[in-house]
Amino acid sequence: MIPIAKLVGPEVIADVATPANVRLGTALADDRAVKLDATDSGGVEGWVGGGDSATQRRRVALWVDKQVLKWSCTCTNEPKLFCKHLVAAAITVRDSATK
Secondary structure, three states, X not given: OOOHHHHOOHHHHHHHOXXXXXXXXXXXXXXXXXXXXXXXXXXXXXXXXXXXXXXXXXXXXXXXXXXXXXXXXOOOOOXXXXXXXXXXXXXXXXHHHXX
16 A cells, blocks of 8 residues: 555645645644644544634545545535645645655
């Protein structure tokens, strides 16, 4: 199985997210607004955003299915949307894999 960190490079994020979501997600990652609570080589789950406000936090998941990156976020019901929360989570996963 391909590790999730290998599938969330900058070029992949740019392909699946809008430029606005890349910009906003990068800011969330830079602000350390990502809290990952479950990781393994096949996927990651966690919370993004909101600080102390539970109403502003979103649950995200990134995983590999048949060598393809899959995702979900509670901010939307649109399965194809790679939102700012997912961008932030992807950046955090990628950065933690290089440490």
